Amino acid sequence: MASIGQIIFWSMIVLIFVCAGLIILLLAIAFSASQGTVKTSAPFPVGNLGQDVVLECRFLTKTGGDRSSDVLITWEKDGLSGLVYQYKNNAAQLQDQNSLFQNRAQLFPDAIAGGNASLVLRSVRMADAGVYRSSVSAPGVWGRVDIDLRVSVYSVPTISKSDNGLKAEAPRWQSNPTVIWSDQNGKQLNSSTQFNNVSEGIVQVVSNLTGPLTSTETYTCVIQNPLIKSVSAVTGDGDLRSSYFLTSSSPKALPLQLAGITPLLLYMLE
Known part of the structure; x- marks a missing residue:
């Protein structure tokens, strides 16, 4: 059986460890609270x-x-x-x-x-x-x-009304991006696009959406590569409604669908 002295000794040891633990905990809390x-x-x-x-x-x-x-x-x-x-x-x-x-x-x-x-x-x-x-x-x-x-390499397209529909011209894009036109219901429309070499790896994008178009309906032109996506909305009369960029939120280049995108730059025109 332990003597009274041994009991007191070990009780003091336990108390010292408990107090030390509490001091460390309080210091950690105070340190974390002061950190930004x-x-x-x-x-x-x-x-x-x-x-x-x-x-x-x-x-x-x-x-x-x-x-x-x-x-x-x-x-x-x-x-x-x-x-x-x-x-x-x-x-x-x-x-x-x-x-x-x-x-x-x-x-x-x-x-x-x-x-x-x-x-x-x-x-x-x-x-x-x-x-x-x-x-x-x-x-x-x-x-x-x-x-x-x-x-x-990317740029905002200029969209204008042409004899047969709408024409989008973007002065510089890296390689040959994908260009898609759609109506206000999201239906993809027939269009023709050509790429004119500006310098090595950089092209001018010229895309035509052929009519007939409805003057009051909104049409969307999307130009994209694995890193950046340009979205422009315009009426059939050539009245620009909005134009903005989206950038991939992934550390790696994504497929052209650009799943998971966040705004990079936004222009809103009403």
Whole structure:
């Protein structure tokens, strides 16, 4: 039978372990409560060749307050030596920047205090495609996000009334996209499309929807490739109702049906 001294000794050991566990739990709760988040609402953007693209990243503290001081933002690209961009001590730190991004990468310095760590990539190139990693360290927040940038070539079509129906002209698309015309009930209509070479891998799209057409009915022209989809709605009289892009929400190129798509850019004309 254990003595009273042994019972007291082991009781104290158990009490010490219990107290230590409670302290660790309380510290973990306090630490997690003070941490903010780093996130993006666009993990799979599609850049348009030769145009600027924004890789969206935001950070949010749970305590609020001014976040402009002691903020470290680092952008890297998988498989590439050096940095894409770094912001530290309230200024850009570009001594370790990869030469491919010289004078092409930029943050929004006036918006960093508000939690904006997004990167602007100027005149996007095909070689820019890949996974970018944004790491943010600031008072009350630490984290990172991965953004998979894909690059394509696409443009908004101009749709006009022709003698026999409607004509859609888009100045630049990558390779030969699929073009589909449909009526307001979703029925696919007969049309003819030709592709005129602009440069290697880039074509002009010219598509004709032949009549007869109803002046008050709405017709839809869809131009798409595995990454991007252009949707334009127009009346039989050539009155444009809406035009917008959709981009695949998958990290990989999808079949031309583009199952699972999210808005990229929207123009609404009433």
